[in-house]
């Protein structure tokens with residue numbers, strides 16, 4: 562506290578002296594730096610504000626899920642009922658965890674397993690725009706299966722499924738990260754080969770907010786651009802992701 566007062570005087574004294582020296586000049590002078598400016602509370606960064614408040618966020622989710630619905634309808638037309646599936650990620654794909662991100666930002670904290678686990682246990686993440694309607698169409702109208710593949714831990718799977726059901730998200734199976742390696746490819750393969758608790762299924766499309774939500778893809782292996790909008794549907798997440806580890810350019 563003493564140190565803070567001393568440094569504040571250090572900052573303000575030259576400003577006050579400059580104000581006195583310039584008091585006789587006719588030109589308007591900039592206001593002195595206020596003490597409040599040096600002690601502002603944490604605020605939400607733009608990426609969290611964009612995700613939570615912008616019309617564009619809601620429009621993009623609606624747009625992507627509408628496109629995914631059209632693709633599912635077209636692809637399912639020639640497939641037997643119950644023989645095919647769609648695979649979706651959970652966080653920032655069907656569930657909105659921006660409230661957790663906001664809390665971290667406003668309390669000046671970084672992500673931790675402890676705070677994330679407490680958030681998962683709250684089961685209070687809302688559904689994202691368009692997700693419920695898409696999944697209802699797949700299951701009820703088109704007669705496909707819905708598999709959720711999430712990197713939430715196995716120990717968090719029951720709370721996650723309760724959260725999903727609580728906001729009306731219908732699914733057949735939710736596969737959490739039992740190995741802790743974060744690699745979704747073996748779980749994608751288990752859906753295709755029939756070892757995920759369902760019969761072997763023809764997976765017709767994937768939806769996710771991270772490039773690693775799509776089979777075989779990552780930040781270095783970004784796939785065929787023609788797949789996006791046809792078989793792979795990407796949602797925006799400016800708050801976090803595997804992109805964070807990339808170098809600047």
Ligand SMILES: [Mg+2]
Pocket residue numbers: 650651652653654769770771
């Ligand atoms: Mg995600």
